[in-house]
Amino acid sequence: MLRYIMRRILIMIPTLVIASMLIFTVMQLPPSDYFETYVAELQAQGERADTSKIDFLRKEYGFDKPVVERYFLWVAGFVKGDFGYSFEYELPVRDIVGERLSLTMLVSFCTIIMTWLIAFPIGIYSATHQYSWGDYGLTFLGLIGIAIPHFLLALVFMYFANVWFGISIGGLMDPIYFNQPMSWAKLNSILAHLWIPVIIIGAGGTGKMIRRIRANLLDELQKQYVVTAKAKGLSPGRTLVKYPLRMSLNFFISDIGDILPAIVSGAELTAVVLSLQTTGPLLLRALQSQDMYLAGSFLLFLACLTVIGVLISDIALGFLDPRIRLSGGSTK
Amino acid sequence: MTSLLRSLLFLCLSCLLAAQASAAELERESAILTALVKIGKLPPLEERVPKKPRVIDLPAMGRTPGKYGGTMRMLMGDQRDIRMMTIYGYARLVVFDDKGELKPDILESFDVRDGRIFTLKIRPGHKWSDGHPFTAEDFRYFWEDVANNTRLNPAGPPLSMMAAEKPPKFEIIDELTVRYIWDAPNPAFLPSLAGAQSTDIAMPAHYLKQFHEKYADPKQLAALVKAARFKDWGALHERKSRHYRPENPDLPVLDPWRNTTAPPAELYVFERNPYYHRVDNEGRQLPYVDRVTLSMGSTSLVPAKVGAGESDLQARYIRFDNYTFLKESQKREGYTVRLWTRGEGAWVALLPNLNTRDPVWRDLLRDARFRRALSVGINRRDINQAIFYGLGQPSANTVIPGSPFYKPELQNAWAQCDPVLANKLLDEIGLTKRDSEGYRLLPDGRRAELTIDASGEFTEETDVLELISYQWAKIGIRMFARSSQRDVFRRRALAGQTVMSIWVGMDNGTPGPDNEPNDLAPSHYQQYQWPLWGQYVQTAGQQGEKPETKEVLELVDLLGRWRSSATVEERADIWRKMLDIQADQAFTIGIVNRTSQPVVVSGRLRNVPDKAIYSFEPGAFFGSQLPETFWFDDVRSN
Numbered sequence: 013m014l015r016y017i018m019r020r021i022l023i024m025i026p027t028l029v030i031a032s033m034l035i036f037t038v039m040q041l042p043p044s045d046y047f048e049t050y051v052a053e054l055q056a057q058g059e060r061a062d063t064s065k066i067d068f069l070r071k072e073y074g075f076d077k078p079v080v081e082r083y084f085l086w087v088a089g090f091v092k093g094d095f096g097y098s099f100e101y102e103l104p105v106r107d108i109v110g111e112r113l114s115l116t117m118l119v120s121f122c123t124i125i126m127t128w129l130i131a132f133p134i135g136i137y138s139a140t141h142q143y144s145w146g147d148y149g150l151t152f153l154g155l156i157g158i159a160i161p162h163f164l165l166a167l168v169f170m171y172f173a174n175v176w177f178g179i180s181i182g183g184l185m186d187p188i189y190f191n192q193p194m195s196w197a198k199l200n201s202i203l204a205h206l207w208i209p210v211i212i213i214g215a216g217g218t219g220k221m222i223r224r225i226r227a228n229l230l231d232e233l234q235k236q237y238v239v240t241a242k243a244k245g246l247s248p249g250r251t252l253v254k255y256p257l258r259m260s261l262n263f264f265i266s267d268i269g270d271i272l273p274a275i276v277s278g279a280e281l282t283a284v285v286l287s288l289q290t291t292g293p294l295l296l297r298a299l300q301s302q303d304m305y306l307a308g309s310f311l312l313f314l315a316c317l318t319v320i321g322v323l324i325s326d327i328a329l330g331f332l333d334p335r336i337r338l339s340g341g342s343t344k
Numbered sequence: 345m346t347s348l349l350r351s352l353l354f355l356c357l358s359c360l361l362a363a364q365a366s367a368a369e370l371e372r373e374s375a376i377l378t379a380l381v382k383i384g385k386l387p388p389l390e391e392r393v394p395k396k397p398r399v400i401d402l403p404a405m406g407r408t409p410g411k412y413g414g415t416m417r418m419l420m421g422d423q424r425d426i427r428m429m430t431i432y433g434y435a436r437l438v439v440f441d442d443k444g445e446l447k448p449d450i451l452e453s454f455d456v457r458d459g460r461i462f463t464l465k466i467r468p469g470h471k472w473s474d475g476h477p478f479t480a481e482d483f484r485y486f487w488e489d490v491a492n493n494t495r496l497n498p499a500g501p502p503l504s505m506m507a508a509e510k511p512p513k514f515e516i517i518d519e520l521t522v523r524y525i526w527d528a529p530n531p532a533f534l535p536s537l538a539g540a541q542s543t544d545i546a547m548p549a550h551y552l553k554q555f556h557e558k559y560a561d562p563k564q565l566a567a568l569v570k571a572a573r574f575k576d577w578g579a580l581h582e583r584k585s586r587h588y589r590p591e592n593p594d595l596p597v598l599d600p601w602r603n604t605t606a607p608p609a610e611l612y613v614f615e616r617n618p619y620y621h622r623v624d625n626e627g628r629q630l631p632y633v634d635r636v637t638l639s640m641g642s643t644s645l646v647p648a649k650v651g652a653g654e655s656d657l658q659a660r661y662i663r664f665d666n667y668t669f670l671k672e673s674q675k676r677e678g679y680t681v682r683l684w685t686r687g688e689g690a691w692v693a694l695l696p697n698l699n700t701r702d703p704v705w706r707d708l709l710r711d712a713r714f715r716r717a718l719s720v721g722i723n724r725r726d727i728n729q730a731i732f733y734g735l736g737q738p739s740a741n742t743v744i745p746g747s748p749f750y751k752p753e754l755q756n757a758w759a760q761c762d763p764v765l766a767n768k769l770l771d772e773i774g775l776t777k778r779d780s781e782g783y784r785l786l787p788d789g790r791r792a793e794l795t796i797d798a799s800g801e802f803t804e805e806t807d808v809l810e811l812i813s814y815q816w817a818k819i820g821i822r823m824f825a826r827s828s829q830r831d832v833f834r835r836r837a838l839a840g841q842t843v844m845s846i847w848v849g850m851d852n853g854t855p856g857p858d859n860e861p862n863d864l865a866p867s868h869y870q871q872y873q874w875p876l877w878g879q880y881v882q883t884a885g886q887q888g889e890k891p892e893t894k895e896v897l898e899l900v901d902l903l904g905r906w907r908s909s910a911t912v913e914e915r916a917d918i919w920r921k922m923l924d925i926q927a928d929q930a931f932t933i934g935i936v937n938r939t940s941q942p943v944v945v946s947g948r949l950r951n952v953p954d955k956a957i958y959s960f961e962p963g964a965f966f967g968s969q970l971p972e973t974f975w976f977d978d979v980r981s982n
Contacts, residue, residue, distance in 0.1 A: 042831070051870075052834050068498055072579060101423055101608050102583065102591070104573055108608050174652050181649045183610075187417070187639045190611030287641040289610055297422065 017327065024319045031315040032090070036083045039304040045075060046099045046302045073099065086305065090312060096305030100298070105309050109291060113276060115184055116290035118202075119283075120275040122210045127217045134218075135225025139233060140252065151226075154219035165212045166285040173208055182287030184209075209286055213279040224263055232256035258332070265328045272321035273314045372628045374412035377618050386618055387475070389629060394467035397623045398449060400630065400973060407951045409624055410632040410975025416656045416949070418636065421643035426603060426612050427589040428660065429636065431960075433599040434967025435621075437464065437537045437545070444748065444856025444962065446534050450478075450598055450621060452520075459529030459910030460507065466520040471619040472596035476550045483522045485549030487514045489556055490585070495578040502543045504536035508908065509884075529910040535858045540964035544587050548596040555581040600631045600972040612638040622972060631972030653677030656946035657974070659684070659958060659965065664732070665803070667942050678947040683735070683940040687959025689863070690741035690849025690934030691732075692808050694718070694796065698896075698931075699876040699889065701840035704788050708773070709843070710893055715930040716758045717769035721819040722812055723761040728936045731807050741849035741934030742927060746957060748856060749919050757927035759934070766819040775820070784820035793822045797836060797845040800827030805846050808935060837872045845872045849934050852961040857916035859962065861906055864922040865899035866891055873932050895929050948977045 047066045074082060086096055095105035134154070138147040173179040180186050185201040192198060232238065233256050241251045280292035287293070291310070298307035373381075373389050380386040402409055420428065439449040448454055452467040470478040491501040492511075501511050507530035515523040524533070536543045553559035555568065557577050565577055574580045584592050590603045598621070601614035614636040622630045641649065646661035651673045662670070670681045696709040696718070708714045724738030737744075742754040770784065775792065777785040784792040794816075798805045809825035816823050825846075828836070836842050850863045862868065866877035869888065874896065879888030881900055891897055899922055906918045926932075941958040951974045957963055 048834075049831055052830050072575070103608060170648070180654060181652045182641055182645045187611055187637075187654065190639060191605060191609050191613075284642050285644070287645045293642060 013327075013330065016330075017323075020323050020326065024323070027319055028312075028315060032087055032312050033083070035308050035311045035315070036086065039302075039308045040079060042302060045070075046304065047075075049301050050099075069099075073097065086308065090309065095309035095313075098298070098303050098306040100301055100303045100306070105306050108294065108306065109310070112289055112291045112294060115288070116277075116292070117275055119184070119206065119209050119213070119288065119290055122206060123214045123217070124271060124275070126210055126214045127221055130214075131218045131221035131225060135222045136229065136252070136257065138222065138226040139229035142230065147226075151222065154222040157215035157219035160215070162212055162216060162279060162282040163285040165215060166208070166282050169208050169212060170286065177204075179204055179208075182285075184288050184290075209279075209282060209288055212286075213282050225260065228260035228263055229256055232259045262329065262333060265332055266325050268325035268328060269318065269322035272324075273317040276317065277310075277314055371412075372626075374616060374629075374632075374634055376413075376634055377616075377629075380618070391469075392471065392475075392619050393623060393629055394452075394470040394621050396452060396467055397621050397627075397629075398467075399625055399627075400622055400970060401625050402951075402973060403625065405970075405973075407973055409626060409628065410950060410973065411977070412632055412634065412975070414633050414948075414976035415635040415637055416633045416971075416974070416976075417654065418638050418658055419646045419649055419655045419661065420612075420638045420640055421646070421661060422640060423607055423609075424589060425640070425660075426591065426607075426638060428965070429601060429603065429612075429614050429638065430588050430590055430599060431540050431964045432966045432971050433601060434540070434964040434970075435599045436539075436542050438534055440535075440538050440856070440858075440962045440968070442968070444854065444858070446538055446858055454534070456534070459531060460526040462524045462530075462533060463517070464522050464524075467621060468520060470598075470621055472548050472551075472598065473602050473617040473619055474548075474551070474596040475619060476548070476596060478546070478598065479519050480516045480522045481519075482546040482549050484514070484516060485552065486545050486547045489549075489558060490547060490581075491545075495557070495576075496581060502536070504530075504532045504543050505545070506530075507533075529908050531858065531909050531915060532860050532907060535860060538962075540960050540962065540967065541588065547585055547587075551594070551596050552581065552585050555584050601636050610640050612640075614638070620972070624973070632975035633972070650679075650944050651677070653679060653946075655944060656949055657944070657952065657966070657971075659941055659943045662942050662944065663802070663804075664735075664940050664942060667940070670942060670944060680945050680947060682943045682945060682952075682954050684943050684956050684958040685744075685938045686941050687744065687746075687853045687957040687963055688848050688851060688937060689743060689853040690739065690932070690937045691736065691939040692802075692805055692846055692935050693741040693849035694812075694844055694846055694933040694935070695871075695873040696844045696931075696933070697837065697840065697842050697872060698874045698893070699840050700843050702843060704786050704790070705794075705843050708775075708786070711773055712895075712929050713769045713773055715933065717766040717773075717819065718816070718821070719758040719930045719933045720760055720762040720769075721766035721816050721821070722933070722935065723815050724759060724935055725761065726815075727808055727811050730811060731804060732936055732939050736936035736939035739934055739937045740927060740930070741932040741937075742853075742923060743850070743855060744853040744937055746854040748916070749923055754923055754927045758930045761815075763815075763818050770819060770821075778820060782820060783817075783822045791822060792820065793824065795824045795826055795843055797833055797842045798825055798827045799830045799833045799847070801830060809846060812935075834870070838869065838875050840876070842872070847872055849932060849937065851959070853937060853959065854957060854962065855919065856962075857912050857919055861903060861919055861922050864926055865903040866896060867903060895925055896931075899925060946976075950975050950977055 047070055051066060070076060074085065089096055093106070095109075097103075098105050098108055101108050134150045138150055141147050170181050174181050184205050185198060189198040189201050235256070238251060238256055241255060242248070246254075276291055277295065280296050283290045283292035284296055295307060295310050297303075298310065377386060377389075381388055386392065420426070435450060437448075437450045438446050438454060441447045450467070450470070451464050453465045455463040455465075464483070466478060466480065472478055487501075490496050491505070500506075505511060505524075507526040508528035510527055512524040512526045512530075515525065517523055537545065555565065555577060557565065560577070569577055569580050572580055572583075574583070584595065586592065587595065587597060590597065591607050593602075593604050593606050597617065600617055600620050600622070602617050603612060604615050605612045616631055616634050620630060624630060643661045646658070647666040647669060649655065650658050650662060651670055667681065667683075674681055696715055698706065698710050700706050700709065719740070728734055728736045728738050737755070738759060739755040740757050740759045742757070743750050774787065775784045779785060779791055786792050796809055798809065800806075806825055806827060809823070813823040813825070833845070837845055852859055852863065855861070866874045866881045868882050869875050869879035871878040874891070876889040877891040877896065880890055881903075882888075891900055902918050902922050906915055909915045909918065943952075943958070945952045953969055956969055958965060962968065
């Protein structure tokens with residue numbers, strides 16, 4: 013097992029190098045750069061930017077250097093924990109992301125927990141009571157969650173939250189708590205706002221999860237060993253938890269690989285619609301304005317998390333299911 | 345007994361009187377400042393405002409003297425939007441007044457001789473927001489140590505400080521007077537100081553010297569650069585000194601409110617400047633409102649948030665199509681929605697690209713008859729009714745009432761709907777052949793299919809184009825609209841790939857003679873009707889293409905003459921000539937102007953005018969309406 017883990021970690025390095033190259037290439041692809049976007053934005057409002065000033069800024073940020081050199085500067089900085097410089101904020105990327113990261117993790121963590129808490133009981137119930145009214149009803153609800161676009165749900169929720177409960181529109185807290193240190197009042201305000209994004213982002217995930225638990229569990233429930241266990245007089249509840257449920261969890265464990273990046277990036281679109289102070293809108297905005305170091309560092313960071321997440325889920329799978337072999341080759 | 349009563353009465357009376365007297369005194373400045381004065385953190389009011397402050401005559405403006413205090417909340421889209429406060433504040437060395445004339449604001453007075461010798465006089469006793477005197481040294485610092493420093497400004501001083509490509513001679517007359525002397529007249533100088541995006545020619549030297557290589561202790565400076573993680577002192581100085589986007593809370597300013605929040609932040613708080621130089625006619629220091637907050641969020645949510653009463657004064661990110669929604673909840677949330685008039689020459693205009701790469705189209709578009717035919721082939725009245733509810737004005741892209749140059753002939757030039765005339769003109773050019781569907785054929789046999797590029801940001805643009813395409817079908821021109829993204833749109837135009845685009849018309853629809861007429865002639869590469877010609881003029885012939893058409897050459901010549909004119913009369917004359925040429929030639933095809941801009945104003949906020957012109961230039965959006973005179977009727981701490 014240890015050798016396996018070591019090898020996996022070594023493989024991660026070239027994976028990340030390739031990912032970083034891809035990210036950098038994609039960031040370079042558009043014909044214009046941040047400064048041109050900026051000029052265009054100013055101009056749309058009647059403002060003008062001095063062309064010589066723009067050239068000056070380009071030089072200032074090293075845009076006159078060859079692409080390869082800039083790539084190496086960026087990656088080298090990344091390794092040292094310097095994620096580059098955001099043109100739009102004119103601040104180091106680290107300073108911008110840091111603040112938002114904790115709120116993002118809070119939202120994502122709550123969402124994931126909620127998804128699990130709802131999806132597991134419903135999924136198990138649906139599978140064990142297949143084709144019952146309860147199964148149909150709950151499945152229907154789940155499907156609605158998948159079917160309604162998040163942003164639409166977000167708009168509707170926001171409207172009613174404001175009209176009925178007087179919660180300020182969008183955001184994760186009332187504007188008066190911005191920039192303020194954490195306090196009970198601020199925490200209260202966050203909690204009052206938190207349920208909206210959690211429900212919205214969770215709705216789709218819950219529906220999908222219900223379907224998958226149900227399908228996987230149904231597969232297992234038909235199997236011989238379940239019948240045997242039941243025939244030998246094991247109680248239905250224990251049978252279910254001890255064997256088929258455990259077997260059907262494979263998909264759940266392999267999902268862990270996706271959970272890590274999801275925790276920091278979250279549901280971007282919903283976050284934009286809800287104007288959350290999370291990292292999602294930041295990334296989207298950076299991509300739009302070609303704030304390339306901010307966007308690039310963010311994407312690379314997500315790539316790292318994905319790789320780590322996949323490693324964790326692989327290791328966990330190895331423990332969960334002895335049938336999964338460590339090496340793909342023939343072992344006979 | 346009576347004596348006791350009497351003394352008691354006397355005591356009460358004197359208490360009352362004292363209270364009244366202090367109330368009257370309190371009224372002269374905000375309570376938060378009085379408190380600071382009391383504990384000795386601030387000098388008294390007399391020492392804070394200049395000896396001769398700028399007096400704003402409220403009754404003459406139809407406004408009322410206000411109460412101090414309160415927080416004005418506004419919503420913004422992203423971090424860079426904090427520059428709106430510099431724009432809204434509109435405290436400039438000189439400003440445009442409501443007649444379009446230049447008036448001193450931060451300066452006490454200015455004097456111009458022969459259009460080339462400018463003497464600027466500072467108000468005695470004027471101070472930066474940190475209390476340090478504002479003097480000629482601040483002008484010298486900018487001119488010698490910033491504008492002419494090769495590290496900070498490798499391209500040299502700002503363009504508006506160059507006349508006939510030469511910089512001025514700078515002189516300090518005395519502590520409060522400076523003089524700039526050019527060899528040739530420089531009419532662009534003062535207007536650039538008064539612009540919404542003004543050229544700053546004075547910087548707080550006492551503060552900035554600590555970041556300047558020439559003055560700072562090298563060790564300390566190196567430590568500062570390192571701590572802020574900058575490349576060198578130049579980058580540090582650039583960041584710390586930026587006034588237009590006021591990110592540095594420590595930077596002393598002369599604006600009504602100053603930023604107190606360091607980025608990145610979700611909420612920026614602008615506090616009142618205790619040394620502000622404007623007072624009302626009773627000598628009470630402005631601004632009335634203590635604090636302005638800008639909260640950042642996604643722009644698409646702004647109308648919804650405003651509808652939920654989360655802004656006290658908002659026009660940015662609100663468009664006419666939000667009007668009905670905003671109106672609906674105005675009672676519940678206690679605000680009013682006013683409709684101001686947009687100040688552009690045309691809210692949307694078609695810009696035929698005279699530099700387009702397609703030779704057939706280029707020849708056609710350069711033919712004035714073709715442009716006129718397209719223009720009279722549009723039914724502006726219908727468009728105005730259908731899309732702007734009849735609230736705009738059908739017009740060519742030209743000046744609007746409020747400008748001294750406005751005349752109905754300019755508005756109506758080639759702006760009538762006359763398909764017969766359009767067809768006649770097109771036949772005259774020789775586009776007589778038609779295909780089976782009735783569309784005209786180009787000289788090379790292609791069908792006359794015109795693609796109009798749009799930036800894809802306003803739904804109004806595409807709606808307008810939809811209507812125009814029906815109308816042009818009647819004159820045998822097939823039209824398609826292509827929305828892209830602003831960047832792509834801009835690049836395509838520059839590369840000559842667009843044949844025609846749709847964009848906003850003249851930025852400044854209410855110009856006076858002192859506004860530079862650069863919208864009317866090729867002057868910039870971002871003019872989509874002649875990007876390459878504009879680039880040629882802008883770079884003095886180094887890039888782009890030389891303008892060709894006779895009328896365009898005349899416009900270039902006129903612009904050059906404006907830039908070297910010495911008198912206002914001459915400048916006004918040039919403006920009129922250029923406007924006439926533009927109207928006759930239809931270089932840009934305006935559709936409507938004076939459309940409505942909703943402005944949401946809290947029900948508690950006073951002195952905000954019901955009607956005004958909303959524009960970046962010259963109005964600085966709210967700036968020319970003097971937001972420091974706005975006040976809250978019922979001040980509550982929020």
